[in-house]
Amino acid sequence: MATSSKQYLTRGEELWKGRSEKVNAELFALTYGALVVQLIQDYEDYSEVNKQLEKMGHNIGTRLIEDFLAKSNLGRCADFREVGEVVAKVGFKSFLNITPAIAHTTIRPGSTGSAPPQATNSAGSSFSLTFDENPLAEFVELPEDALEGGLWFSNVLCGVIRGALEMVQMQVQVEFVSDVLRGDETTELRVKLIKHLEEEVPVADD
Amino acid sequence: MAIFGLWVINKAGGLVYQRTFADGLAQLTSNEYLILAGTLHGIHAITSRLSPIPGQCSGAQVIEGETFKLNVLLTLTGTKFVLLTSPAEPTAAIDTLLQKIYTAYSEKVMQNPFHTPEMPIRSEAFDMSLTALVH
Numbered sequence: 001m002a003t004s005s006k007q008y009l010t011r012g013e014e015l016w017k018g019r020s021e022k023v024n025a026e027l028f029a030l031t032y033g034a035l036v037v038q039l040i041q042d043y044e045d046y047s048e049v050n051k052q053l054e055k056m057g058h059n060i061g062t063r064l065i066e067d068f069l070a071k072s073n074l075g076r077c078a079d080f081r082e083v084g085e086v087v088a089k090v091g092f093k094s095f096l097n098i099t100p101a102i103a104h105t106t107i108r109p110g111s112t113g114s115a116p117p118q119a120t121n122s123a124g125s126s127f128s129l130t131f132d133e134n135p136l137a138e139f140v141e142l143p144e145d146a147l148e149g150g151l152w153f154s155n156v157l158c159g160v161i162r163g164a165l166e167m168v169q170m171q172v173q174v175e176f177v178s179d180v181l182r183g184d185e186t187t188e189l190r191v192k193l194i195k196h197l198e199e200e201v202p203v204a205d206d
Numbered sequence: 207m208a209i210f211g212l213w214v215i216n217k218a219g220g221l222v223y224q225r226t227f228a229d230g231l232a233q234l235t236s237n238e239y240l241i242l243a244g245t246l247h248g249i250h251a252i253t254s255r256l257s258p259i260p261g262q263c264s265g266a267q268v269i270e271g272e273t274f275k276l277n278v279l280l281t282l283t284g285t286k287f288v289l290l291t292s293p294a295e296p297t298a299a300i301d302t303l304l305q306k307i308y309t310a311y312s313e314k315v316m317q318n319p320f321h322t323p324e325m326p327i328r329s330e331a332f333d334m335s336l337t338a339l340v341h
Contacts, residue, residue, distance in 0.1 A: 063316040063317060063323070064316075064317075065283060066285075066308075066312035066316040067312040067317065069312075070281075070309040070311070071309060071312075076262060167282075167283045168282050168283060
């Protein structure tokens with residue numbers, strides 16, 4: 001497990017380096033900020049904004065997964081634990097150049113992400129990602145009413161993960177549990193496996 | 207040595223892209239292409255359940271005839287890329303090409319916000335990258 005998690009790290013690193021088109025991090029953060037502000041103005045309701053961000057992310061995720069699969073050339077994951085590793089170490093690294101710390105909920109290893117060896121066969125049904133840095137939330141400070149309204153500023157990430165995993169036949173529930181922007185200690189995102197979707201069964205057989 | 211053509215089949219079995227690169231294939235109407243693609247989708251679904259080894263099986267990868275070879279790349283999302291080549295074409299080269307085609311698809315088709323997933327592909331950018339890859 002430890003070796004494969006290292007492999008993922010290097011894989012992610014390679015993919016990030018090999019990416020030909022990159023966008024300036026500040027431009028990215030500012031554009032995203034502008035988007036969130038626009039949504040807030042349009043919907044005037046923070047829970048609705050959260051929902052819209054998630055929806056946008058979902059649409060991004062369903063497309064982004066193709067790019068990810070095409071370039072990473074990774075096979076199917078054996079269990080949900082491995083899914084978590086790949087999402088954190090290859091996915092986030094190759095698209096955002098960050099590696100969130102992963103903690104599997106079944107047994108809580110340290111925030112380093114390297115799991116104890118006996119844990120490999122116990123398929124965890126959820127994992128959480130802790131972000132040390134968040135490129136979306138660069139320069140961001142939430143005003144008082146956004147805090148009261150319950151805005152999850154980076155909620156688009158939830159949607160991206162949900163959309164991407166849905167395309168590879170996994171239904172998951174993704175939500176933020178804490179955010180430094182809200183004054184929490186950490187920014188943590190929880191991904192919970194609901195079920196494996198039936199593999200591409202044709203809808204009608206004629 | 208020739209690469210005759212490419213099909214892209216969506217996860218429901220519909221042909222979303224068809225292109226001929228070289229002469230040598232029978233001329234078919236678009237309806238016939240659709241039928242062929244649908245049939246292949248069905249055959250592929252059957253072959254993926256025929257494996258004597260339990261567990262996940264990706265189904266048929268190559269169907270070979272005297273005059274042609276049909277190579278299938280099934281992605282994890284269920285899309286199939288089918289490359290029709292001459293039988294002499296080496297498998298390794300085909301696999302790399304299919305992988306590159308998949309990359310082009312992810313960049314030029316899926317990342318195009320005006321493209322609806324699972325719908326026929328009409329993208330000049332994708333056409334151009336394919337031309338560059340094949341020739």
